[in-house]
Amino acid sequence: MTLDSKAPSGPIEQRWDKHRFELKLVNPSNKRKFNIIVVGTGLAGASAAATLGELGYNVKCFCFQDSPRRAHSIAAQGGINASKNYRNDGDSTHRLFYDTVKGGDFRARESNVYRLAQVSVDIIDHCVAQGVPFAREYGGLLDNRSFGGAQVSRTFYARGQTGQQLLLGAYQALLRQVAAGQVQMFPRREMQELVVVNGKARGIVTRNLIDGRLESHWGDAVVLATGGYGNVFYLATYAKGSNASAIWRAYKKGALFGNPCFTQIHPTCIPVTGEYQSKLTLMSESLRNDGRIWVPLNKGDKRPPSQIPEAERDYFLERRYPAFGNLVPRDVASRNAKTVCDEGRGVGESGFGVYLDFADAIQRLGRQVIKERYGNLFDMYKLITAENPYEAPMRIYPASHYTMGGLWVDYNLMSTIPGLYVLGEANFSDHGANRLGASALMQGLADGYFILPYTIGDYLAQTKFEKVDGTQPEFRQAEEQAAAFLQRLLGVNGKYTVDHFHRELGRLMWNYCGMSRTAEGLRRVLKEIPELRERYWREVNVLGTAGDFNQQLEKAGRVADFMELAELMCLDALHRNESCGGHFREEYQTPDGEALRNDAEYCYVGAWEYKGLGRAPELHKEPLNFEYVIPTQRSYK
DSSP states (O other): OOOOOOOOOSOTTTHHHHHHHHSOOOOHHHHTTOEEEEEOOSHHHHHHHHHHHHHTOEEEEEOSSSSGGGSGGGGOOSOEEOOOOTTOSSOOHHHHHHHHHHHTTTOSOHHHHHHHHHHHHHHHHHHHHHTOOOOBOTTSOBOOBOOTTOSSOOEEOSTTOHHHHHHHHHHHHHHHHHHHTSEEEEOSEEEEEEEEETTEEEEEEEEETTTOOEEEEEOSEEEEOOOOOGGGGSSBSSOTTOOSHHHHHHHTTTOOEEOTTOEEEEEEEOOOOOTTOSOOOBOOGGGGGTOEEEEESSTTOOSOGGGSOGGGEEOHHHHHOTTTGGGSOHHHHHHHHHHHIIIIIOOSSSSOOEEEEOHHHHHHHOHHHHHHHHHHHHHHHHHHHSOOTTTSOEEEEEEEEEESOEEOOOTTSBOSSTTEEEOGGGBOOSSTTSOOTTOHHHHHHIIIIIIHHHHHHHHHHTOOOOOOOSOSHHHHHHHHHHHHHHHHHHHHOOSBOHHHHHHHHHHHHHHHHSSSBOHHHHHHHHHHHHHHHHHHHHHBOOOSOTTSOOHHHHHHHHHHHHHHHHHHHHHHHHHOOSOBTTBOBTTSBOTTSOBOOOHHHHOEEEEEEOOOTTSOOEEEEEEOOOSSSOOOOOOOO
16 A cells, blocks of 8 residues: 655645645535535544535534533633734744644654644634634733744633634634534434445444434535544553544554554643542643642652752753743653652652642732633632642643554545545644644644545545445445344443553553553554453443443443554554654663664655454554754753
């Protein structure tokens, strides 16, 4: 299989405009003849469905929540990047492009990243027009703050609830199209299978989560915008419902999976406190604008923070990275936090924590200013920990937060299955081996509002479609396959819960394929995961039936997919003998502990092809060529 990125040539500043002009168009009166399926209603899915409906296409939109606005995009708190240079501090489209390529440790496609930076300014204008309440300065202009991996202020925000406000903007646009009859909304549906007819994606099979019925839906193209797979670690900042099943079922139908080992660990999460926890809570990266990160200078110092004088504190990020300080990229901040904790200088009962201290900022700016910027985040922290961050430092520690890997897509956002498009975190595109903060919202809305609506038309305009109405054998086979999978789970009748196995899988993944990896550990876990998966199918206990509301059955199917995906993640991590971004192989690091890339052998996207359960997947490589940002050793010092 040859991977054709379809990335245009020519000056990078002109590529998207040139490509957009060369795309085939669908006549406005012909758009009503096409039917498009959109799975997922986060920022990428909701914006895509709304825009496609506005253009005149017939859209079916699906989500497993009771409402589209419950998508996990609401959890992206800190902000959204755009290169408007409102602060007049030297920002530009090229600088945002440069920072993103460098932040991803030179493992992203240049053309895609430049386009992302280019359309970022349009996102802000569009969302302001929708009424999104971005923070403003005294004079009325939109405010900006800094985020990790950048030395300019380009992050637009709405206190600590930016994702929620942006999602409400996309949600109202989506509901406008629902009211207009251009979008049919199907809540409480979970995708079970992708249906491929004559080599093209033509539909999906869903399960109605209320009554358990399997339903087939068909169209001319399928769009997956179902988010990332970080819940493979069990303890993660994702909503518990977030899963990889939609993209995993598509992978098993022929869509290649790109860079599965590129997972992000976020440095500012409330630490684990006990076995009873089912998820973790993120404290926004925006807090690193005003909060200073430190640990005691001396090993084993368990005094309260107020009793540790300045001379006995180690502001380790400021010490090691004077140019960026506390705003180094997430992978760098996370590894450094792990290092000081491994040295025995971590805080809290477990020793796995560092302080995020706002005392200096409160003294400098006043408590009211800090409350205006981060009030809801401070309130959330106090509710969870019973500690007041206005009076004592927050305790934070890294946790699984985002996945840069996902289904491989070309420049048009189409996977290796014709007619299957993948948006936002569900695809591998744009972020390379590490995502900079405030770039997830940017990518999701760029894909949904400003990229897919152009590129999908090119496919529809020049593809001959056979009539599909759900009676084709491919739909019947997909329904039978989905039904058999569900009945198999219900029929095990073992003695352990789904969570029991998910927790064990998460422990293996965090220990051996988490913040750091080794060849020895990966080989070990590649033996243990298949054994755990075999036990799962022999000993899991799923109560209830497939014909009613059954959340244990939903969870069981998702964990079954995680059991398979985890193995692919570890295979990818083992084959990539280098460190880059969030993929840190301990064998490959510089003398001062930074990630050591191997551009001579691994400057490519690793895209894996499914060959059947129990058979090794096949690796395909898309070489990455850098014309504008020459790969160098990443430095934030």
